[in-house]
Amino acid sequence: MWLADLILIIHFCIIFFVISVFLLVPIGYGNNWIWIKNRKLRYIHIFIIGFVSMESIFGLICPLTVIENKLRGKYFYDTFVNRYLSELIYFDLPTIFFITIYLSGLLLTIILYFKYPPE
Secondary structure, three states: OHHHHHHHHHHHHHHHHHHHHHHHHHHHHHOOOOHHHOHHHHHHHHHHHHHHHHHHHOOOOOHHHHHHHHHHOOOOOOOHHHHHHHHHHOOOOOHHHHHHHHHHHHHHHHHHHHHOOOO
């Protein structure tokens, strides 16, 4: 189960990264933080949110979720990490909700890219 928990932690960190960059780009630009203008960081951000948006549109499941589910197998075992991080990551809402959120995130990422361009 520890490997499945590790995948869940990585998944959580990626989500945290995407949300953090949304918030930190305008703040960092205003405070002249050099690292927020890093082109690679910004391209990774656009790639991840674009990937998630396309998965959602095409009805695909995130590869990290697939790996985690396979590692857990049929017998579900609740570890501390699984129980609490899963509650933060997975929601039981209609697909259109997620498509809207992800596409809005992609649009916001593109807007931030042009409003606060990397160097």
